[in-house]
Amino acid sequence: MSDDGSDFDGVDGSDGGALADRKRPLRYVMSAAYVVAGITHFLAPRAFARVVPPGLPRPRALVYLSGIAEIGLGLGVACDRTRRGSAWGLMALLGAVFPANVYMATDGVAADLVPDRLSGVARAAAWARLPLQGALLLWAWWYTRPEPADGDDHAPGRSGDAQRRQ
DSSP states (O other), rough: EEESSOTTTTTTTSOOOHHHHHHHHHHHHHHHHHHHHHHHHHHHHHHHTSSSSSSSOOOHHHHHHHHHHHHHHHHHHHEEEHHHHHHHHHHHHHHHHHHHHHHHHHHHHHHHOGGGGGHHHHHHHHHHHHHHHHHOOOOOOOTTSSGGGTTOOOOOOSSSHHHHHH
């Protein structure tokens, strides 16, 4: 257990642990991944539109909107000033696109997007993507946490003023 009572020593980057040392480089990896993913929405909009659940209106517009969001939030998470807000935005985006991932896995849409010989792999990948969303949410959440440089490194549940008065 860490000094602040959390069970995740070093996950928030506060104690200089091995994971904390990788936090900034992994943020740039995350940023690049979302920017590239967002760009692919514009390169293959028809394929992305096919995974939009049928009850949603204007699939192509939703594909472009989510692509813009991925690019913007991906760039935002790379910048210190916008990191936290962009990470919250990425978490919201992951929640918003989750129904498309469920639809892709349950309705066999993933298999329709690839050659027949790869349909089994595509189905398995669609199902594997569902728990991966949880890992992506946690990764984004990591960047919502204050860092010592943010000036918010006080103990959870206590304001900076309350902590200084002690």
